[in-house]
Amino acid sequence: MGGDQDKVFKALAAPERRVLLDRLRANNGQTLGQLCQDMEMTRQAVTRHLKLLEEANLVATIRRGREKLHYLNPMPIHEIAERWISKYERGRLRVLAELKAKLEEKTDG
């Protein structure tokens, strides 16, 4: 686990896909058709975006009859927060202080 982190980052890189996640978060379990509404692109394009989200495990789907329901899975986002962002958060102030020091050191010298 964690080797798919790259897929998650890539999936989150496109605003269209972040919008899809937002919409699922607001209203979970939507069909492809629903997710296509107001998405200025064809159904097929939306399908591809959802496929990437699914491959990144950010979205889980269930087939119900002829429709496909899409559910948000926030776990990968959680993992990124845990394993990657917190790494940077921890040292945030330290790094900023360091940067400030270097900048002043430069101004002084």
Next chain:
Amino acid sequence: MGGDQDKVFKALAAPERRVLLDRLRANNGQTLGQLCQDMEMTRQAVTRHLKLLEEANLVATIRRGREKLHYLNPMPIHEIAERWISKYERGRLRVLAELKAKLEEKTDG
């Protein structure tokens, strides 16, 4: 502020750039030359990656003589954690419980 969030997401999308950030975090204030070491690509390619990181405000630079020092700026990452990830973290358990319920509802019905 925050309108550049897209640039940050896009900058974080490439593993090469995340490596550069990791290296700066481990050893802040490196020159371009240093950052090129072990980066299986030409100096010019690394330059472009750094340019994107800089445009996303993830890296700040200072020119010192003929060298250019690169410093990590974790602020944008912090902002993403605050404004975007926490949004999903908050509802994580709720959404997962919801998903589980839906899946069982389907199995039952």
Next chain:
DNA sequence: TTGACATGCAACAAAACTGTTGCCTATTCT
């Protein structure tokens, strides 16, 4: 000043990404 070093800039090619069109399958409803 001359040579070496650190970096900048631009044109080009290959690869990846995004969206479109066209057609096909499966399910539901009458």
Next chain:
DNA sequence: AGAATAGGCAACAGTTTTGTTGCATGTCAA
């Protein structure tokens, strides 16, 4: 069964991204 609905698949084109090569600029050191 037949029509309408929901979605899948694949080829293609336009755009963006990424990396290379070649050359230019600026700085340091002797």
